[in-house]
Amino acid sequence: MRADAQRNRDRIVEVARALFRVKGFEAVSMDEVAKAAEVGPGTLYRHFATKESLYDAVLEAWADKVNTAVDRALTLDGPARERLLSWLTDYAAMLTEHKGAAARITAALGDPGSPFAAKCRTYLGANQRMIEALDSALRPGVEAIQISRLVGGVAAVVDNSELPADAAASMLAVVADGLIAS
Amino acid sequence: MRADAQRNRDRIVEVARALFRVKGFEAVSMDEVAKAAEVGPGTLYRHFATKESLYDAVLEAWADKVNTAVDRALTLDGPARERLLSWLTDYAAMLTEHKGAAARITAALGDPGSPFAAKCRTYLGANQRMIEALDSALRPGVEAIQISRLVGGVAAVVDNSELPADAAASMLAVVADGLIAS
DNA sequence: GAACTATACGGAGACACTCTCCGTTTTGCA
DNA sequence: TGCAAAACGGAGAGTGTCTCCGTATAGTTC
Incomplete structure (x- = not known):
């Protein structure tokens, strides 16, 4: 060039x-x-x-941040619920960092032809690593794409309605509890 | 006229x-x-x-359908989780009935000036009735607007990505479990 | 049923936006 | 320094939302 x-x-x-x-x-x-x-x-x-x-x-530089965040989350100690919630919170925060990004990336999750396909792979990979780390603490059969969609949906709502952090936190707590095996 | x-x-x-x-x-x-x-x-x-x-x-005729659906859900017997899940499934189905409606209505939830404000009140009222009916089975402090946003978020993802019913069901199951007191 | 007035109609077009074509300018190499 | 390839940038095509205003029509009054 x-x-x-x-x-x-x-x-x-x-x-x-x-x-x-x-x-x-x-x-x-x-x-x-x-x-x-x-x-x-x-x-x-x-x-x-x-x-x-x-x-x-x-959004290019952004994939790196995701991988860094999941690395950090994986090294944390504590109960599975806390580790999961911490990760989901970071993840949602990154999705809402750019206005409109959450809905767009989440919509592209199943579409390999999307311009955001590379971002989606990064996100799915990060959630997959989290699933493997938490393993039996999670409800059986949970998949990375489910987590990605759930948190993406929450992030999109937070983004669209410009909700404060505590509204996001209370929704993520519900999702995290639902993901933990009961 | x-x-x-x-x-x-x-x-x-x-x-x-x-x-x-x-x-x-x-x-x-x-x-x-x-x-x-x-x-x-x-x-x-x-x-x-x-x-x-x-x-x-x-979407005018639509509020009636919501009220009918919540009436039906309230009369069902069975464990709280099943009743909640049945309602959330109906609710999500109505939100995805018109393409693009889920995201729009959910984004308008906290905005009294929105053209969809009347629809939002109907939805919030329906979830409020459900909360009161399930009462102590739910996690403490859960509010109608939280449920509306969570299910609205799931519905928006399902709508945007044109997901099949079982993908919606698995996400709603997570939300329902998260909403039930553990 | 004819005249009249308030109401509604509908098309031309203003304005904004995404994206393209192509003549002009700049760059980097021989 | 000269030249070919690459990049530039503005005019404008195509599409969308929404407005203005001259024309047509409904409903009322005599």
Whole structure:
């Protein structure tokens, strides 16, 4: 890639990240991103064929955070319920970090053709590791995609309604209790 | 209201209901509704100032179904868990009946200014009746809005990803177990 | 049943948004 | 320095929501 192209691409992603984070996916127009990055719409669309693929690039650094968080959660001591709840809380917090991301990523969970497919694999893998670690403490037959969808659903509600952290926590507590074998 | 206006209004709602149910909220344009109802865009927008208010009118008959369903659920016998799960399943099914409705109604739960506010009150009331009926079988401190949000979140995920009924059932089972006092 | 007025109709179009085409400019290499 | 390939960016096509306003119609009054 030519130096000017690389510069423009980097600037677009940086500017778009700031806009998306604050205003959410829908509320940011591609023209707005192009203007803020001081490029023409044509340039923007050559780098990112659709608005979703731009969003995907914005979320790129994010998969790392998930893996770091699950590593941390796996090393914690304590009862299974506490460890699970701690992980689900971190997980939901990361999903709501960018407005609109939770619903989008969760909707893409079963769709390998989605632009967010790589993010989904990361999330599913993280939940799978958690399942294996907690093992017999969980209800039998629980799958990573179920956990991903449940927490994704909670995160999407929190995100859409802009709920405070304690509302999220009380919903996650219900989910965690439901996931623990009784 | 003049007779021709009433005729047009009725036809618009009828046509819009059919379109929304199949294609979902986003995929139906107001022009499309106007053409199908054989009125001009101006007429459509005089009756329904926004697309959301048209959707609200389409869902009008729906509140009755919720109240009927909760009445039925309250008369059932059996263990609390079964009764709760039966109600949550019905509730989720009604939310996913119209594509896109679950996320929209759930997002409006805490917003009295939303066009869906009346629907939200119906849902919250139904869950409140269920809470009172199950009483001590539920975890302490659970509120109608929590249940509404949890099930709304599950329904939105099911709707977005077009999941089969058994995927919905396994998620609702987790939620129901989490809601039952342990 | 004719005239009149308030009400409703409907199409042209303003505005916003996503995305494309193509003439112009810039870059990096020979 | 010259040149080909790559990238730029703006005009505009296509689609969507929603508005304005001249025209048509319903319902009332005589």
